Amino acid sequence: MVNNQSNSNNPRLNYDFRRKKNAEGMRIQVATFTLMIFFTVVSFVAVAADFSKWFVIPFILLLAVVQVGFQLYYFMHMSEKGHEAPSLFMWSGITVAFVTVLAFMTIIWW
C-alpha cells in the first residue's frame, strides 16, 4: 500500500504509526464493503417491490454513482496523497464524456 512505503531499511521505523494507519484503512474498507452489499440488496428490493420505473431507474443509477465513488476513493485509494493527477484526469474524462452524452441526448435525437 502507498502509505507503507518508506525509504529506510529499518522495518521498525514508524511501525506503530503504519499499523494504526492500516487498521484504520481496513476498518473503512470493511464498512464500505458492507455498504456496497447493502446498496445491491436495496436496488434488487426496489425492482422486486414493483415501484414506478420513474423512481427505480434514477434510484439505481444514483446508487451506482455512489458505488463507483466508493470503489475509487476507498478501495483504489484515490483519496490518498500521490493520486492527484490520476484523479484530475479521471474527472476531466468523466466531464467530457458526460457533456458528449448529454449533447447527444438533447440535440441529436430530439
Added chain:
Amino acid sequence: MSTIAQKRGFASTIWDYLTTVDHKKIAILYLIAGGIFFLMGGIEAMMIRAQLAVPNNDFVSAGLYNELLTMHGTTMIFLAAMPLLLGFMNAVMPLQIGARDVAFPFVNALGFWLFFFGGLFLNLSWFLGGAPDAGWTSYASLSLASEGHGIDFYALGLQISGFGTLMGGINFLVTIINMRAPGMTYMRMPLFTWTTFVASALILFAFPPLTASIFMLSFDRMFGANFFNVAAGGNTIIWEHFFWIFGHPEVYILILPAFGIFSEIFSTFSRKRLFGYSSMVFATVLIGFLGFMVWAHHMFTVGLGPVANAIFAVATMAIAVPTGIKIFNWLLTIWGGSIKFTVPMLYAVAFIPSFVAGGVTGIMQAVAPADYQYHDTYFIVAHFHYVIVGGVVFALLAGVHFYWPKMFGTMLSEKIGKFTFVFFFIGFHLTFFIQHFLGLMGMPRRVWTFLPGQGLDAGNLISSIGAAFMAIGVILLLLNVVITSVKNERVGNDPWEDGRTLEWAIPSPPPFYNFKQLPLVRGLDAYWLEKMEGKTTLTPAEPIGDIHMPNGSFTPFVISLGLFIAAFGAMYHVDDKAWAIPVLIGGLAITFGAMAYRSIKDDHGFHIHKEDLMDDDNEDKGVKA
C-alpha cells in the same frame, strides 16, 4: 545532420534511426516526415491557387480539385502541423524538465512509426485510384457516397496515424507528471512544457471520439454497417458531432504548443521573465477546458435549434477571454524588455497582429445568426488560415529557427531567415486577407472554379500571387537548411546567449543521456537564475552515478508495418479480392506477433557506467563534471 560527430556509414545511420528510441532522434524523424508532408500539402495548396487564379480555369479537373482540397486540409492538419509540433515537444520538453528521456521511449518510437505509416498509406491514394474527395471533415453522407477507395484511404490512414498521436500524448503526460527534475514544481515548468502538457491532455480526450467515428465510417464503407446511413435507420449527424468533438479540441492541440513556443521566444529575446506566468498557465488550462464545450459552433447551420446555438455561441465567445489574457501578457513581456530582433522574434512579433485578426473573425462567426451568412464561404477559409498559418505555421517556422541549434548543433543563417520571414509574411497576408472580402462578396468554399465578371477575379488573382510568395519563403528556408548543414559550423550550449531554460545549459546537440547529473531547479527560468549568479552551469541534484538507458528496438517499426499491411486487406476486401482477407489477417498477425515478442522478451536496457562519465571531463557535458 548526424547528432554525434563521429564517422559512420550511411546504412548504419539509417538503421540507427529505424531502431532509435531516443527522444531527440525521434524528434528529428518527426521533423523530416512532417516536413515532407508539409511540402506535399504546400504543393497541393499551390495547385489549388493555380486553378483559382483566373476565372473559368481548367488547370485541374473538378474531381481532382476535390481531391486536392481534401488532401491539402488532411495533410496539413494531421500529417504536417501536428507531427511537427510533436517533433518539437519530443526535442525540447524532456530537456526543459531535466529528464533523460520520455517515460516510455519504446512507445514514443511506436507513436512515430504509426504516424508515418498512416500518413504514407493516406498519400498512396494518389497512386492507387484516387485520393479522398469529401473534404478534410469527410461528412458522412457525402463520404459514404464517394466512389472508389479515396475515403477508405482516409479512414484507415487516419486511424493508424491517430493511434500514434494518442500514444504520443499519453507518453508526454506521464513524462511531465513523473519525470521532472528535483525542484521543478508544476509552477516552475517553462511555458512550452505547460502547453505540451495541456495539448497532450486534449489529445487524450479528443482522439477517442475520432477513433470511434472513423471506426464507424470504416465499418459503414467496408463491412456493411449502417451507422450513418439514414435510409437504413442510421443518423448522418452523428458523424458531424463526433468529428467536431474531436475537431475543435484538435485546433487547440495545434495552437497551444504554438503559444508555448512563442512564450519561450518572447521572454528569451525580450530578456525578461514572461509577464504574468501564472495567468498564462491558467489561461492555457482554461482554453483546454473550454475547447471541449464549443464544438457545435461548426454546426450552427445544421439546425440544432436556437437554444443549442445560443449556448454554443456564448461558450465560443468565452474562449476569447483566456486568449486575450495571453495576448496582453506577451505584449507586456516585450514592453520594457531589451529586445533582440532575431528571426524567431520576428515571427513572434508578426504572430500577434496576425493571430488577433484571426481571433476577431472567430468572434464574428461565434455570433450564430451572422454565421448563417459566413458559413461555407471564403470568409471561413480566411479565418482559419489566419489562426492556423498566422498562429501555428508561424510558430513552426519560428521554432525551426529557434531550436535548430539545440537539435543539430548549427545555426540557421539569420540573413536568409529574414528573407524567408519577409516573403512568407507578405505572402501570407496577400493570400488570405483578400479572402475575407471574397467570402463576404459571396464566393463559396470548395468551389472548383468561378465565373468572370462577378467581382471575384482580382481578389483571387491577388490571393494566388500571395501563395507564390509563401512558396518562395519555404524554398528559401530549405536552401537555408542545406547551406547550414554543408557549412556545419558548430555552436556552443547557449547559441542565442539569452537562453533561460534548462535545455540551453547542455551541449548542442545534447549527449544521448541529456544530463550527466540531474539538475537542481531553483525557480522559473532555472538556467537564467544560475547565469544571474555568475555561474555557467546548473547546480547538480545528485552525485555522478550509473545512468540507466533503454536499448534501441526495431519492433515499433514492425508493429506499425503490420497495421499498414492489414489496412490494404481491409480496403480491398470491398472489391471481393480473394487475397484481401488473408492480407488483413496476416498484417494483424505481424502486429500482434511483434507486440507479443515485445511483451515476452525481457529487455532491461543498459547502464552507462560512472567511470565512463567521469573520464569524460568535458565541462559542457551534462550539468557539471
